Amino acid sequence: MRRRLPIAVLVLALLGGAVVVVPVLALAARVPWGRLLDTLTGEGASAALRVSLEVSAAATVLSVLLGVPLAWVLARAQFRGRSLVRAMVVLPIVLPPVVAGVGLLAALGRRGLIGGWLDRVFGVQLTFSTAGAIVAATFVSMPLVILAAEAGFRGLDPRYEQAAAVLGASPGYTLRRVVLPMAAPQLVAGAVLAWARALGEFGATITFAGNLQGRTQTLSLLVFQQLQTDPEGAIALSLLLVVVSITVLVTLRNRWITGVG
């Protein structure tokens, strides 16, 4: 017979579960099913959905393109201050998003460190542009790719790379044919998590790129805006984001969330 757990632990566990589950269930309970389709296909919603998809897709591609090489350097190169670099590049995970937005303004805003120069030389302004929203989403989601990819690279037996080198493969060929295929599950997991994070991005985006319909207004921003004028519409849009999140969870169930097959 199984030993019974202490009642106090069970009660706390139940409460813990409720904290997470109730808001999501409440959302489903309050969905205005009758006008769901109208809300989701309305002009503002479809524009926000388009911006969300564009921004999150572009941010994911950028995160993988820049984050995977960085993870490779962190996993394999020996240099002083490596742990400091690792701490710095994953900082956005714990940084309040609004602070991230302020930081991006300081760097890339019209009067920012690099932004001023970009404006003068190329006439490029990232603030209040879709590109700016992409930069903000990349900033917060790339660390997830870096963490997952570095864990993947570290998990590889370095003797595979040694064998490949002795067999005549250049470091680049080894990376392409041996290392990346072997680390693929972690890279995919990192990319999916990064995409989910980019899709939900709010604080850094609204601070740095603003809330312009059709350009920087993502679904998350639209939900926040709708809440003040049309709470039912906000709930309908929220449901859409919940569905997307659950899909991500199910996709990753076996390789990332549970940690075991």
Place this chain on the structure above:
Amino acid sequence: MPLRAAIRVRRGDHVIDVDLDVGDDETIALLGRNGAGKTTVLEVLAGLLAADGGHIELDERAIHELPPEQRGVGLALQDAMLFPRMSVRENVAFPMRARGEPARDARGRATQLLRALAPAVDPDADPATLSGGERQRVSLARALAGAPRLLLLDEPLAAVDASARPALRALLRDTLAAFDGPSILVTHDPVEAMTIADRLVLLEDGHVTQTGTPAEVRNHPATRYAADLVGVNLFEGVLEPAESGAGTLRTSQGDITVAWPDGLPFAVTPGVRATLGPAEIAVHAERPEGSPRNVFHGVVQEVAAGASRARVRLDTAPPLVAEITSGSIDRMQIAVGRPVWASFKAVEVRLMVPGNESDTL
């Protein structure tokens, strides 16, 4: 010499200082205990480890400054290290593809190599589904696929089932004999070394303590380690059919009777090597009666006594080294100069026949 190497590596208190010269078509076995520096030497040759000094010349080209991929070396490791997420054929084609050969040519040549070295393996199989012996076969094919000038094998049989070992050992021997260049086999198994290599290089604590043919090392072991290591009896000669199921191995130092190997045509076969464990030999004070086919008379030349067992060297024809208990030494009053009889069963002799994969070894 196609390979001339002087390797110096310092690791804390340990110093590895090894000079190696290996001829074309020559196979040397680098023998030593764990920690003697065998694998370090191999890693330096392959370019995976930077030496603290010395040089490596392959075909009169200095290669010690080159990265591994430019050295022209083939490597097969104990754990095969076949790439996952690639089929067996893609693994074998890898060295050719890495050098930029077209995919079709590389795949064709990989298929040929696999047919020769691993005929039982499906080229489209996932390497993870192969047995240890099959993995080594594929690993050997992959090492050869890049047309290397130097072949390095690190304990290729260590991770292989005992049942798959004889056939693989025979394959290794034939492959290395056919390989057109120097090859180095790292092992701690004397049987493997003596049956595959032309020359043994014994490594102790980072230094070469003896080098010579298996027979030379066996007849004149330079150190205690060498004596322990090659305590195995080795015979080389022509195998001739005797009565049904049996053969006579005629060596330059005397004849022995052996069981005829399965699958070998019942005909005179030259170039046969045979080994016999010293513990398989019984030593008697009087001429033994009963079934043993091999009975020899000789004088004790040397007794090396351990705590519970002793090795006795006899000047029989052929010469034998027997391992017996200390109790037997006392009971038979065995000492240098005493005449004794030695016997062993024909089936205890393990044969290595060139080109015959069903060796009894």
